[in-house]
Structures are given as C-alpha cells and as structure tokens.
Amino acid sequence: MLLIGNPGNRRTLGLQEARSRWGLKPAVLVTYLELLQAAEAGGEAISRLLASRLPQAEDQGLLIRLDAPGEQADVERSLIGLGAHDREGDDSLLPLSAAARRTGISAAEAALLPQEKGRITYPGQWFRGYCRLLAMISREVIRLWPKAVWVNAPEEVAVMFDKRACQQRLGACGIDIPRRxxxxxxxxxxxxxxxxxxxxxxxxxxxxxxxxxxxxxxxxxxxxxxxxxxxxxxxxxxxxxxxxxxxxxxxxxxxxxxxxxxxxxxxxxxxxxxxxxxWIPKAGIAGFSFDIRQLVVAGRACHRIARLSRSPITNLHLRNRRLAVEQTGLSTQHIERAALAAEAAMAAFPGSSVAGVDVLVRSGSRLPYIIDVNPFGDLLYGVLHEELNPYEWQMKP
Incomplete structure (x- = not known):
C-alpha cells in the first residue's frame, strides 16, 4: 500500500496502527511536502520519487490511498503557490471552470505567507494547487503502475472536495440534497x-x-x-x-x-x-439539533455518529456534542434510511471506496438529505463497528 499524506497526521497514524494490528506491512508513506518539492522539477521528478519508495512494486495488488493534505503550514503554502496564476499547471481535475479564475497572489508571494494557525488564506487558489498536484500524481502513477487501484480516485476526490460540483453530481444521480x-x-x-x-x-x-x-x-x-x-x-x-x-x-x-x-x-x-x-431544519433532541456523519466503506454503511449542537452548525471541532445515532430518538427505520442515502451518495463515485457522508435528517418528516461527501471523513474517535475502529475496519483482511 502506498500512502500519500502528512507525517504525524492522525489519519496516517490510525491507518498504520490498523495495518499493524492485522499483521500487514506498514503502508509506504510519501509525503505531500516531498511531492510538492518534486513538482517544482516536473512530473519526471515525481515519478522518480514514487519509484524510489516502491522499487519492486507491481501493478497487480498495489493500493494507493490519498490522505488529507491539511494540518501542515508548509504544505498549505506550497499548494497556494502551485495554484498561482503565474504558474503553469494541469487544471484538468478542476471540477468547475469557474474555479480556474486568474485571481489571488503570485507564487513568489505565496512563498512568503506567514504561518498563522487558523487564518484563512486564498482557499480557492489552494484548491487549484491541490487539483494540479493530484493531476500530476495521477499521471505519473498511470505511467509507473497502470493497474494500481486507488482507494479514492484523484478525480473523484477533487469533485467531492468542491461542494458545488459534489452536489451537482449527487443531484444528477437522483440523490436527495438541499435545494440550491x-x-x-x-x-x-x-x-x-x-x-x-x-x-x-x-x-x-x-x-x-x-x-x-x-x-x-x-x-x-x-x-x-x-x-x-x-x-x-x-x-x-x-x-x-x-x-x-x-x-x-x-x-x-x-x-x-x-x-x-x-x-x-x-x-x-x-x-x-x-x-x-x-437551510433545512434539522431533527433535534433535548434542545439540540443534529445531523449524522455516516462512514461508507466499499459501498456499505458502517461507523456513524450524531453531531449535536444548539447552533445551526454541528461540526464536532466546534466543541459540539457527540451521541450514538441510536440514542437520538430516531427509529430504526429512519436510521436505516439515512444509511441507505449515504450508500447511494457513494454510488455516485464509482472510483472511490471510503468517505464520510454527512446526512441531514429533516425535522418532522425525518427524510434524509446528503449535505457533504468528505473523502477524508473517516477520522471518528471512539466509534466502533463490529468492535473495530474505522481504520481497522478498512484494513480488515
């Protein structure tokens, strides 16, 4: 397994620990920073980097996983630089042409951005840089290992990451989504x-x-x-x-x-x-509104958690509450309906096998709506399915 991520990232560590539990060799890690540095020299440098980590790799059986590129300032700054209007790049994976507008800062200015935790800096340009990097990696992987399998295909990661494109695809596939x-x-x-x-x-x-x-x-x-x-x-x-x-x-x-x-x-x-x-009103319990983060692996719903908040925004890092979905007052039928909606959403991405799908359960009718498909949404602390955590479940032989 080839793992593209950031060293020390919680997802990366969780995956490696799960492989160890099952007696599997550690995934070979290639970091985003290494890839971005190689990108400065072009695609051949990326090929050399990848081949040097897996010199004996064969097409058959090679699995490649993209992990989240966040939580590292040098990577963020480099991606903003790669997406700069004065840098040449392959924009073929940008889901929407509007995302390619020539705005933002130059590559030289990006290199001088201060490291300020929490500051929002040029997210549109960052995404363009990430899509350019994904296009380069994908092209070189095809050259090296044409039969390798991606956990989540780079072109689908790009679509999931862009909420406009993601909802557009879901709607076209007949998935219930909030009205745009x-x-x-x-x-x-x-x-x-x-x-x-x-x-x-x-x-x-x-x-x-x-x-x-x-x-x-x-x-x-x-x-x-x-x-x-x-x-x-x-x-x-x-x-x-x-x-x-x-x-x-x-x-x-x-x-x-x-x-x-x-x-x-x-x-x-x-x-x-x-x-x-x-803005669809969410189902609630005891003065809290909630939605569901439903993990889907290989087409099947597995781990899930309800995210509770007294505000309209339920993301867990905002100190919101977590609760087992079975404790929210939803009936078994409504829980199953939400799980089926998440599975249907993942079916819209046939080249991908793992995502955290956010399901809004409407107040009153309890009808499920898909509000997000997160290609890196498997970091669920303390949530088990058949006694396994999300990474153990994914790596289970």
Missing amino acids: LASGSAISCYEHMIREMEQDRMNRLFLKLATGSGASGVIAYQRHPLTGAEKAVTTIGIEQRDGMQILYNSGRLKQYADHATIRGLVDWLCGEGVHMEE
Missing part, C-alpha cells in the same frame, strides 16, 4: 444573492466556502423578507490589522447582524467560490 439557490448557478456577489433569494423565495440559507473543510467558511444566514433585517452565524472571525482585514477560523461561533460586515463576508465567499443551499 438559483438552481446551483454561480452567485457573483451579495446583491446577486439577495435577488436570487427573493426570486426563489428562500429566506434562510447555508453559505459554504465551496472548497473549505470542517466548518471553515460556513455561514448560516437569514434575512427578513419585509424588513431586510439579517443575521449570520458563522465560524469566520474578523480582525483588522495594519489597515488590512484578516479572516480566520474561530473555535467558537460568531454572530453578525450589521449589513456591511455580512455583505463583506458574502462578497469574499463569492470571490473564493461559494455553495449556497436551502
């Missing part, structure tokens, strides 16, 4: 959003940074149709520094009600790439 503002067409700015809200008669929206992870760049937005009074609950924090506005991921939710701030945030999201969808 303006039928999913690109929203260019705040005024455009308001016009489409009025036309679609939507007063409450979820705005999501299209290529964000976790709850980065998420806004639960509502606007009174008569008075125009508005409110935004979000993870985005704002700082003014030397006359410059800095955006960062806050560990606690922020609430904004002034028009200028909300307009600025929406315009920024539109510039980076935004997905806008109907």
